[in-house]
Amino acid sequence: MPIAIYRKYRPATFNDLLGQEIIVRILKEAAKRDKLSHAYLFAGPRGTGKTTTARLIAKIANCETRMKDAIFRKKGEPCNECKTCKEIDEGRSLDTIEIDGASNRGIDEIRNLKEGIRVGPNIGRYKVFIIDEAHMLTKDAWNALLKTLEEPPEYIVIILATTEVDRVPSTISSRTQQFFFERVTVKRIIEKLTKIIKNEKIEISPDALDLIATSAEGSFRDAESLLDQLISFGKGEISLEDVEKTIGKVGFGKLSEFAELLLKKNLDKSLVALSHIENGGYNLPQFTKDLLQYLRRVAVLKYAPSMAELMTKELSEDHLKILLAHSKLFTDAHTGLIQSLITAYGQMRYSQFPIIPLETAIIEQLKIV
Numbered sequence: 001m002p003i004a005i006y007r008k009y010r011p012a013t014f015n016d017l018l019g020q021e022i023i024v025r026i027l028k029e030a031a032k033r034d035k036l037s038h039a040y041l042f043a044g045p046r047g048t049g050k051t052t053t054a055r056l057i058a059k060i061a062n063c064e065t066r067m068k069d070a071i072f073r074k075k076g077e078p079c080n081e082c083k084t085c086k087e088i089d090e091g092r093s094l095d096t097i098e099i100d101g102a103s104n105r106g107i108d109e110i111r112n113l114k115e116g117i118r119v120g121p122n123i124g125r126y127k128v129f130i131i132d133e134a135h136m137l138t139k140d141a142w143n144a145l146l147k148t149l150e151e152p153p154e155y156i157v158i159i160l161a162t163t164e165v166d167r168v169p170s171t172i173s174s175r176t177q178q179f180f181f182e183r184v185t186v187k188r189i190i191e192k193l194t195k196i197i198k199n200e201k202i203e204i205s206p207d208a209l210d211l212i213a214t215s216a217e218g219s220f221r222d223a224e225s226l227l228d229q230l231i232s233f234g235k236g237e238i239s240l241e242d243v244e245k246t247i248g249k250v251g252f253g254k255l256s257e258f259a260e261l262l263l264k265k266n267l268d269k270s271l272v273a274l275s276h277i278e279n280g281g282y283n284l285p286q287f288t289k290d291l292l293q294y295l296r297r298v299a300v301l302k303y304a305p306s307m308a309e310l311m312t313k314e315l316s317e318d319h320l321k322i323l324l325a326h327s328k329l330f331t332d333a334h335t336g337l338i339q340s341l342i343t344a345y346g347q348m349r350y351s352q353f354p355i356i357p358l359e360t361a362i363i364e365q366l367k368i369v
């Protein structure tokens with residue numbers, strides 16, 4: 001079994017961590033000056049680098065090269081060569097303890113945590129606790145942590161990572177250094193995937209790459225896992241159709257052609273196109289959802305063109321151009337279409353014939369009375 005892409009390409013240095021510039025700058029500076037905080041809180045959507053950064057800090061804390069070599073230390077990076085760095089990569093460092101907040105909720109686990117904090121590091125200078133899904137911790141666990149955070153022993157570094165920062169008690173979060181990880185842009189995801197593809201010697205069409213990147217919704221991990229799955233088909237070549245079939249979603253091209261028919265009120269051609277999509281084996285509720293998202297973007301761009309700037313995060317430049325062109329076709333009447341599609345979406349998810357609510361909605365809105 002080859003090693004998963006997302007593990008193979010996990011950034012080994014702060015320099016490789018993409019799209020989190022402010023966080024990288026602050027942490028690198030702390031590493032250069034050898035001034036780690038005792039507690040961090042990493043918040044943000046999945047697949048944006050929280051666990052990766054936590055492991056980088058764990059390496060910084062105990063990297064042997066950094067301890068020996070004052071000039072190297074000034075780089076603010078781990079060496080990735082020493083025994084400790086390697087052990088952390090392999091998940092077997094005794095001084096780096098990773099805890100999954102979702103599955104460690106019992107009394108025994110909390111007792112172990114307290115005990116672990118009390119005992120101190122085995123070999124390194126620091127003992128690092130990485131607590132993932134921290135929002136899932138129980139009250140008892142928070143209480144145990146709170147005591148530690150109030151008077152942290154010199155050797156402790158606690159890193160809490162969560163996708164739901166609102167659920168972390170403020171007594172805890174106020175005692176941590178907080179970092180907010182941002183959803184990553186499509187452009188960045190494409191850049192990283194392009195490097196991986198080159199390295200893995202895989203051929204992929206640009207529209208296939210684009211669909212992988214946009215469907216990942218700002219998560220490097222989702223994009224990399226999907227790529228992994230596609231590579232495992234073993235063709236050495238990935239087409240748009242491969243991606244579409246794997247995720248059950250149509251690419252931007254098909255979506256935008258269909259939306260254009262609706263915007264131009266071309267009823268007969270839209271019905272024909274819809275039946276092609278159904279026959280193609282695509283998931284119609286998913287298609288409707290994507291279509292709604294598309295039309296929503298078109299509508300927003302029509303009434304608030306400055307939103308284009310924000311959308312550059314989620315879309316490539318070429319696609320944004322097409323959306324802008326489509327926004328010129330959008331009229332007040334089309335808001336009714338959006339409403340009907342929302343209703344159809346609600347009906348079709350439970351329908352034996354999901355195409356019917358969709359067709360009906362389109363006919364109702366596009367027919368000329």
Ligand SMILES: Nc1ncnc2c1ncn2[C@@H]1O[C@H](COP(=O)(O)OP(=O)(O)O)[C@@H](O)[C@H]1O
Nearest residue numbers: 006009010018046047048049050051052220221
């Ligand atoms: N900022 C990033 N730069 C480059 N790759 C990233 C970044 N964030 C995540 N990844 C990729 O996604 C994978 C999962 O990231 P991880 O740090 O576990 O995300 P999470 O925020 O969910 O903890 C990594 O192994 C890496 O390949």
Ligand SMILES: [Mg+2]
Nearest residue numbers: 050051132161
């Ligand atoms: Mg994580």
Ligand SMILES: [Zn+2]
Nearest residue numbers: 063079082085
């Ligand atoms: Zn090292």
